[in-house]
Amino acid sequence: MARREKKARSKGSAGNNRKAGEDFLRNNLQKEGIEETDSGLQYQVVESTDEVKPGIFDKVKIHQRALLLDGKILEDTYRQNKPDEVAIEELIEGLQEGLQMMSVGSRYKFWVPADLAWGRKGTGNKIPPNAVLSFTIRLVEIC
Numbered sequence: 001m002a003r004r005e006k007k008a009r010s011k012g013s014a015g016n017n018r019k020a021g022e023d024f025l026r027n028n029l030q031k032e033g034i035e036e037t038d039s040g041l042q043y044q045v046v047e048s049t050d051e052v053k054p055g056i057f058d059k060v061k062i063h064q065r066a067l068l069l070d071g072k073i074l075e076d077t078y079r080q081n082k083p084d085e086v087a088i089e090e091l092i093e094g095l096q097e098g099l100q101m102m103s104v105g106s107r108y109k110f111w112v113p114a115d116l117a118w119g120r121k122g123t124g125n126k127i128p129p130n131a132v133l134s135f136t137i138r139l140v141e142i143c
Helices: 003-028 093-101
Strands: 042-047 059-068 073-076 084-087 107-112 133-142
Touching (some): 003 107
Antiparallel strands (some): 042 107, 107 133
8 A cells, every 4th residue: 555545544544533532522421420621531430539649740550441442452450450550740641630630549430532642643553543542540559
């Protein structure tokens, strides 16, 4: 396939992904218990605690299940039974915002719009352009 055709096809799927993502987020927000921040990050509090919340410069241990909207699993630490240790400031913008809302021991679901994730570039074959991502996260501890 010629380079020009690949580029055109990629732009087409990016546009389709953006529309599908916008449609999903609009419909998702109508469901009971789904909230949205000013940035467009959608979330649902599954389990909450009164513990401490992390800041942008903290490292945290989290269990996470990350999915594309079609259900494709990107990462699942629950299945591996081994939480990730991550620096909040190094994560995508949507997770930076979301993790700072959580308290230790809480569990949230997040729907991250493409503009708060990897945007129109995606990440090669793993995350397509303009993909909305879904995360279920448990904040295990602040390191």
